[in-house]
Amino acid sequence: MDNGSMNAFQKVLFKIKSFFVGIPKVLFAFFFAIGNVLYKYGKRFKDGDFAVKLSYIIMGFGNAVRGQIIKGILFLLAEAAYILYMVSFGWQYISEMFTLGTVHRSIIEMVDTGSSRTSATLSTASNSMLIMLFGLLTIFITVAFLAIYVISTKSAFKVMQTVKEGKKPATFMSELKELLDSKFHCTMLTFPSLLVGIFTVIPLIFMILIAFTSFDSNHQYPGFSFQWVGLENFYDIFGGNAKKAATFVSLTKWTLIWAVFATFTNYIAGMIVALMINKKGIRFKSFFRTMFVLSVAVPQFVTLLLMRQMLNKYGIINEMLTTFGWIQTEVPFLTDAFTARVTVIVVNMWVGIPYTILITSGILMNIPEELYESAKIDGATPVVTFFKITLPYMLFVTTPYLITQFIGNINNFNVIYLLTAGQPTNLSLYNAGDTDLLVTWLFALSLNKNNYNLAAAVGILVFVVCAGVSLLTYNFSNSAKNEEEFS
Amino acid sequence: MIKSYKVKKSLADTIIYTLLTIMGAIWVFPLFWIVMQSLRGEGGNYVAYIIPHNFTLKHFIDLFTEKVVFDYPRWFLNTLFVSICSCIISTFSVLMVSYTFSRLRFKSRKFFMNFGMILGMFPGFMTMIAIYYLLKLVNLTGTLAALIICYSAGASLGYFISKGFFDTIPRALDEAATIDGATKNQIFWKIILPMSKPIVVYTVLTSFIGPWADFILVRIIMGDKTPNYTVAYGLYTMSNDKNIKKFYFQFCSGAVVVAIPITILFLNMQKYYVEGVTGGAVKG
Numbered sequence: 160m161d162n163g164s165m166n167a168f169q170k171v172l173f174k175i176k177s178f179f180v181g182i183p184k185v186l187f188a189f190f191f192a193i194g195n196v197l198y199k200y201g202k203r204f205k206d207g208d209f210a211v212k213l214s215y216i217i218m219g220f221g222n223a224v225r226g227q228i229i230k231g232i233l234f235l236l237a238e239a240a241y242i243l244y245m246v247s248f249g250w251q252y253i254s255e256m257f258t259l260g261t262v263h264r265s266i267i268e269m270v271d272t273g274s275s276r277t278s279a280t281l282s283t284a285s286n287s288m289l290i291m292l293f294g295l296l297t298i299f300i301t302v303a304f305l306a307i308y309v310i311s312t313k314s315a316f317k318v319m320q321t322v323k324e325g326k327k328p329a330t331f332m333s334e335l336k337e338l339l340d341s342k343f344h345c346t347m348l349t350f351p352s353l354l355v356g357i358f359t360v361i362p363l364i365f366m367i368l369i370a371f372t373s374f375d376s377n378h379q380y381p382g383f384s385f386q387w388v389g390l391e392n393f394y395d396i397f398g399g400n401a402k403k404a405a406t407f408v409s410l411t412k413w414t415l416i417w418a419v420f421a422t423f424t425n426y427i428a429g430m431i432v433a434l435m436i437n438k439k440g441i442r443f444k445s446f447f448r449t450m451f452v453l454s455v456a457v458p459q460f461v462t463l464l465l466m467r468q469m470l471n472k473y474g475i476i477n478e479m480l481t482t483f484g485w486i487q488t489e490v491p492f493l494t495d496a497f498t499a500r501v502t503v504i505v506v507n508m509w510v511g512i513p514y515t516i517l518i519t520s521g522i523l524m525n526i527p528e529e530l531y532e533s534a535k536i537d538g539a540t541p542v543v544t545f546f547k548i549t550l551p552y553m554l555f556v557t558t559p560y561l562i563t564q565f566i567g568n569i570n571n572f573n574v575i576y577l578l579t580a581g582q583p584t585n586l587s588l589y590n591a592g593d594t595d596l597l598v599t600w601l602f603a604l605s606l607n608k609n610n611y612n613l614a615a616a617v618g619i620l621v622f623v624v625c626a627g628v629s630l631l632t633y634n635f636s637n638s639a640k641n642e643e644e645f646s
Numbered sequence: 647m648i649k650s651y652k653v654k655k656s657l658a659d660t661i662i663y664t665l666l667t668i669m670g671a672i673w674v675f676p677l678f679w680i681v682m683q684s685l686r687g688e689g690g691n692y693v694a695y696i697i698p699h700n701f702t703l704k705h706f707i708d709l710f711t712e713k714v715v716f717d718y719p720r721w722f723l724n725t726l727f728v729s730i731c732s733c734i735i736s737t738f739s740v741l742m743v744s745y746t747f748s749r750l751r752f753k754s755r756k757f758f759m760n761f762g763m764i765l766g767m768f769p770g771f772m773t774m775i776a777i778y779y780l781l782k783l784v785n786l787t788g789t790l791a792a793l794i795i796c797y798s799a800g801a802s803l804g805y806f807i808s809k810g811f812f813d814t815i816p817r818a819l820d821e822a823a824t825i826d827g828a829t830k831n832q833i834f835w836k837i838i839l840p841m842s843k844p845i846v847v848y849t850v851l852t853s854f855i856g857p858w859a860d861f862i863l864v865r866i867i868m869g870d871k872t873p874n875y876t877v878a879y880g881l882y883t884m885s886n887d888k889n890i891k892k893f894y895f896q897f898c899s900g901a902v903v904v905a906i907p908i909t910i911l912f913l914n915m916q917k918y919y920v921e922g923v924t925g926g927a928v929k930g
């Protein structure tokens with residue numbers, strides 16, 4: 160069945176199928192690549208002469224003896240630095256990674272402070288967190304070093320070949336110049352990758368590892384070290400601990416409800432407003448537009464903090480409603496479970512609709528006019544036109560945007576945190592409130608309760624949901640397929 | 647027949663005008679309200695009317711002169727400094743990465759792209775604790791430098807949008823330049839960048855606004871080091887239940903002061919913003 164003859168539903172199924180079929184392929188490609196590197200590494204050793212073979216132990220030797228002295232020295236320096244680092248510092252942490260520290264807190268001495276009281280001087284337990292962080296850093300440095308090592312053997316082999324062919328080995332300057340042309344990608348990526356590596360990859364792997372440990376409020380330095388606990392935290396979430404499991408289920412439900420409502424209310428309502436503003440014959444278009452866009456321009460935290468003040472029990476909205484005599488007692492906008500949930504969705508519409516207007520206006524204008532005209536001739540009402548023409552067209556064009564929005568809403572921290580901070584607190588939940596999303600729960604767990612391991616496990620689960628949805632999306636969007644269009 | 651059509655049409659237009667006016671009012675109301683609050687001369691935090699009885703600029707003057715508890719002017723300069731620095735770093739790294747992925751072909755390109763995409767899917771809050779400890783190791787917690795690093799370090803992961811833009815610039819240009827003897831480096835600086843004004847403006851704009859809106863990282867990195875707060879977290883502290891009674895007017899005027907420059911900036915640049923987002927995120 161080719162792509163053209165399938166209906167939308169079949170297409171989705173097809174994409175999902177090809178996505179999952181793709182996973183083993185990617186894994187295979189990965190291991191194949193590693194195997195390939197190892198194979199070439201061995202082959203170079205076999206085919207290389209004495210100098211090349213020696214460079215397998217003394218990095219840069221092959222380069223230095225054939226005239227590439229600076230390069231040779233740089234390789235040698237890298238080797239020396241790595242060995243020095245490992246011996247003086249790194250090894251100790253790597254070896255402790257398996258246990259995360261075995262020293263327990265103990266009493267060093269007891270001092271009688273009179274009236275039958277004693278004060279104890281305590282030693283500190285191993286700082287598992289530091290062991291893990293340094294251990295991880297050392298692993299990263301090792302991987303980086305191994306990469307340099309393989310590159311150095313390759314370089315030694317290459318320069319041997321060049322000399323054999325009777326050519327002159329490249330000078331250091333000419334190789335530097337290459338970095339601006341044929342190897343420009345190295346130059347361009349080095350700095351950003353370093354930043355991402357240190358401040359995203361390492362912290363992320365650290366937290367992923369934390370999900371498999373017992374790092375919570377009861378295992379804090381200097382009192383207690385923490386240990387590996389395997390899948391225990393995930394087991395807790397999926398039923399091992401009744402309260403945590405109930406919280407997880409309840410928050411996941413609300414997160415999904417929230418994401419669906421927040422995404423579609425904004426999308427549809429925003430489109431309707433955009434259509435109204437852009438309707439033929441409506442004047443003051445830019446005035447109306449600016450009225451809405453103003454709220455996108457004002458930083459979100461300002462408007463949200465503002466809303467919290469306004470929706471307060473004694474805030475302007477309750478005060479005004481009372482003055483008008485419409486209500487007798489204050490509406491618990493942010494303090495009653497159900498009302499608070501409705502409130503955050505409604506406030507989110509206030510935040511999100513102008514954004515949709517901004518994004519969709521241009522696309523709405525591109526819908527072929529003939530479609531509308533023929534619908535009008537057939538006597539379709541505006542409502543029918545919207546659902547039969549506008550909506551399907553827009554859904555078709557903006558699916559990627561919609562799904563990004565959906566994922567954004569699953570992770571929508573600001574609206575919930577600034578408006579309700581997860582309140583009202585629900586005592587049947589584990590450290591969570593009725594409007595808490597998974598991400599705000601994660602945040603509260605790690606920041607207020609120091610329950611890092613549970614928070615990390617929740618984070619991984621949120622990732623699994625988001626990754627599933629977005630990888631599917633990415634396969635959908637044409638921008639991935641048409642990448643080479645202009646090449 | 648034609649007449650009734652016209653009546654119907656003008657009726658529809660009237661409904662639309664009314665709806666738009668009501669909705670516009672709802673959308674502008676909170677903004678209008680806070681401006682009025684910041685100008686209100688008489689006391690009382692929660693009052694049931696909108697237009698103040700007496701207008702005053704006192705709260706704005708207080709905001710910039712009473713610096714004992716909350717040093718707002720300093721927060722403002724902090725934020726400005728942090729956002730300018732991180733804006734420069736992130737703009738360069740985003741543009742470099744997206745150009746590389748769009749234009750250069752090398753072995754591990756696909757791997758890097760997918761890796762970056764997967765990284766971006768983890769909830770950002772997960773890593774904050776680890777980042778905090780990392781910064782603590784190098785003694786950077788509580789400093790503005792730490793903020794700059796945090797805001798700009800992950801920026802290059804958002805390369806999709808500008809990559810989408812670079813993809814649309816014809817490659818024939820690169821080829822012609824290569825034939826004329828230009829290196830890849832020269833092509834990037836002298837040909838591609840000058841052609842990419844919309845996406846450069848978009849990147850600058852979003853990365854500049856970022857620090858003005860974030861209050862989470864600041865909280866973790868700064869702790870109780872009040873003088874180094876940025877406006878966002880400063881205002882957040884002002885508005886918590888403990889402080890709001892005392893600092894209500896300062897909060898309102900502070901919010902107005904931070905909103906004005908960002909709003910002006912955004913309204914002037916919104917064309918680029920829309921181009922940036924729709925160019926990258928919406929592709930049939």
